[in-house]
Amino acid sequence: MSSTFKRFTYDTNDCQPSEKFAFWRESVCDAYVNLGCEALSRKDFKGRIELSKHDVIDLSFVSGSKHKVIRRAEDIGRAAEAEFLLSIQLNNRSIIEQCGRAAPLSRYDFTLYSSTETYSIDLEEDFKQLVIKFPKKALLSRLPDANMLTAIPVNGASQLGSLVATTALNISSLIDSQTTDCKLLLQETLIDLIATSLAPLRGSRVELSQPEQQLLIRAKSFILANLQDASLNREDIANSLGLSVRRLSEVFTKNGETVCSFIRESRMQKIASDLVDERFQKAGISEIAFKWGQNNLQHFSRTFRDQFGCSPRDYRQRKH
Known part of the structure; x- marks a missing residue:
């Protein structure tokens, strides 16, 4: 070696x-x-x-x-x-x-x-x-x-x-x-x-209060419902909840994560799921990535590899 x-x-x-x-x-x-x-x-x-x-x-x-x-x-x-x-x-x-x-x-x-x-x-x-x-x-x-x-x-x-x-x-x-x-x-x-x-x-880590837990649930629900929107950002999420961006970020930080990391990791999970879904077996990897708001394919490939330890193509082949 x-x-x-x-x-x-x-x-x-x-x-x-x-x-x-x-x-x-x-x-x-x-x-x-x-x-x-x-x-x-x-x-x-x-x-x-x-x-x-x-x-x-x-x-x-x-x-x-x-x-x-x-x-x-x-x-x-x-x-x-x-x-x-x-x-x-x-x-x-x-x-x-x-x-x-x-x-x-x-x-x-x-x-x-x-x-x-x-x-x-x-x-x-x-x-x-x-x-x-x-x-x-x-x-x-x-x-x-x-x-x-x-x-x-x-x-x-x-x-x-x-x-x-x-x-x-x-x-x-x-x-x-x-x-x-x-x-x-x-x-x-x-x-x-x-x-x-x-x-x-x-x-x-600081534990979330009950109202903060509810805010986090609502924020994550909004994010998951809008993952296909490539322009989704913290301002959109905060506005949907009637919060300031700062307050939104504080709630996520107290939970040990960030808004951006949750969006990123959730999108990668959706893409990974579609890659091995028989309904989408004829869809190209780039097509699936675009569907979930990934417009920069090079950056998407790096992010996917960081989260799953392999390329999107290898992930698809290993699961089939």
Whole structure:
């Protein structure tokens, strides 16, 4: 069995002063996912990323000046993969926000966040983090509700938190020198440990009140009845319920999901059902996708693969 391994270093010290921040923005996107960067002062900006790419996970040490990174909706639209990231704070502090939650991180604290939802990270001066990136399916196979546990901090001083932080640092220092089989086992072990540390967070989610439960049911009923409308959006749903978009989003967030993710996953479920329905066996995949509001076929194929682990064509063939 072969193993893939690549190492990259991005350092603003290699740039002219006027080019440092622009170089950093490009480097962050190369190392992680498409992101926007903001800094109050770009003068004397410094940043460094030491990245090692392996078969299952990417490990990177990132440090530098105070700034903010933002994962925007347009960045997600250009993404090819669905991934989780886990940031372990090694120096100073940061705040990671996603799905209406904010995770303040101090030394050895960490939190999970998703590449398929918008997020922001505020990083203090002279920060340092260990960032672990891996495919969503690797964690979801161990912890099916992991999408609901993003931006919830894990205390690095707790027994589980300390174990994850220490193990991740140890693995990052020794994995490069191991045999192929050992490298793969170390990566799987780290994801197992991450899943174990996140499992207790299930009890930290805020329970919906009875009126909020009713709102959620009504909102989801409206969505399911209008999935074929390609233009369906949060404004339409909120207006149908007499709510503000903000209030609608709050109710979904308290339930550990977002409006957009529910629409997306519901459409994929409908498409998957039609693909194996004998009544639609003569319909093309693109025809079924268009029927359920998917106008961008390339993006649809990626989204379907992320949710079901295979292409729409393979899904149809396996089920018949």
